[in-house]
Amino acid sequence: MADSVDTGRPAPRTSTHSLVVEAIENRILSGELGVGDMLPPERQLAEQLGVSRAAAREAIRVLESHGVLESHVGSGARAGTFITSMPTAALSRFLKLHVSLNNFDLDEVVQTRLILEVESAAMAARRQDPEILQRMGEELAAMDDTDLDREDFGDADTRFHVALARGGGNRLFADMTQAIRESLRAPLLDGYRAHEDWSGLRETLQHQHRELLAAVAAGDAERASQLAAEHIHTSYQVLPADSGGSRRQGNRTAAGGV
Amino acid sequence: MADSVDTGRPAPRTSTHSLVVEAIENRILSGELGVGDMLPPERQLAEQLGVSRAAAREAIRVLESHGVLESHVGSGARAGTFITSMPTAALSRFLKLHVSLNNFDLDEVVQTRLILEVESAAMAARRQDPEILQRMGEELAAMDDTDLDREDFGDADTRFHVALARGGGNRLFADMTQAIRESLRAPLLDGYRAHEDWSGLRETLQHQHRELLAAVAAGDAERASQLAAEHIHTSYQVLPADSGGSRRQGNRTAAGGV
Secondary structure, three states, X not given: OOOHHHHOOOOOOOOHHHHXXXXXXXXXXXXXXXXXXXXXXXXHHHHHHOOOHHHHHHHHHHHHHOOOEEEEOOOOOOOEXXXXXXXXXXXXXXXXXXXXXXXXXXXXXXXXXXXXXXXXXXXXXXXXXXXXXHHHHHHHHHHHOOOOOHHHHHHHHHHHHHHHHHHOOOHHHHHHHHHHHHHOHHHHHHHHHHOOOHHHHHHHHHHHHHHHHHHHHOOOHHHHHHHHHHHHHHHHOOOOOOOOOOOOOOOOOOHHHO | OOOHHHHOOOOOOXXXXXXXXXXXXXXXXXXXXXXXXXXXOHHHHHHHHOOOHHHHHHHHHHHHHOOOEEEEOOOOOOOEEEEOOOHHHHHHHHHHHHHHOOOOOHHHHHHHHHHHHHHHHHHHHHHOOXXXXXXXXXXXXXXXXXXXXXXXXXXXXXXXXXXXXXXXOOHHHHHHHHHHHHHOHHHHHHHHHHOOOHHHHHHHHHXXXXXXXXXXXOOOHHHHHHHHHHHHHHHHOOOOOOOOOOOOOOOOOOHHHO
């Protein structure tokens, strides 16, 4: 296994718990196991696969971390380990970690957000979902409260944009948008804090939010896309240049003009 | 914890191994731990955090599965558990599982591929990286071998498109493209197998590949984008309508015209 240091490739998954993970993954990939199905108890799972209980438990932990298993303690019909469906939280943790490890530069992540959200804005304008428009309006109103600190403003801002992404109807876009926002939470907040004119920046952002919501509500897909792009550019101009941390070694290029 | 069934929210992470995962994640997020750094041995880690060795090991398994830790067995300087950088494999497994669990429809995933790759094609044309062009040419030549079966053709096809995505210079685009291709491997292969005129389809795909490579090599960003979009539309028309499996309940809508 030491060779994997040189090749940069993942080490072969040969440890016992990996075999259990693979066995369960294969049953999911084949459709044999689906959301809501229960796994056998740990002891029985271990016996079935001829592995130790520790290996079975390690495998369950891994699949929990990928958002595909959820364990409920206690007794009764709801106790046990179930196939579940929590991709957003798992994807957010994944992206946050890999941005921190400099596997992705901030610019790469922001550029991904840009193309996803520009498309989402157009799609949301075509769909004009009343629930989404209401949700966006509520977050907009919350952000108008000038007593809100930067952190709460940022969180309401995230909810506004995740609602917009959901309004486009593509759940992978929406989950990616949420994961990207969460992975950029700390650097964005640093940027807000370092900005010399917070109330001016905030007014600009809110003006853009209002225009964007109006374009979506009016069903103007082209304008919604254009406003989303302008807004994301404004928003990320506040990012400190070294916000990737001192470990960051990648080139901070203006990738694709972002 | 049983309440989390009702809310659909992730269960609070209160088990012992989760505390270890969080402690390590926080040290990564703060920049205290970076790629190449070694974790203390399992026993010492457990002592430091006041948890059992089993909990420490479970936490390490979880972080391995996210592609942020890699363990090397044996003795010597290269043995131990290191902070590593393998986002692609972890992201592919994540997407494959969640596509299988119907958390994302095929259409949502294909639409994500479409917008990423249309942008990548334009970016690759602007960069005209000679190594990338050579790699794409090699895969193209490999796919010209008519003895290649559908599976090997599909894998060379994936490498061609991942090279194109890397040529755009955004590693998150490239990793997402690879993850999406891998998560769609089985349904695409089913589609190739079910197609009544495989050699005709294959010729069409290769014609499109050649034109796409020529546009990238010529630095024609607009044409490269347009060709990428047409090619992805052609490619996914072969997907069987029920390729999400019998468990699939989502609407198979023509999301965004894909």
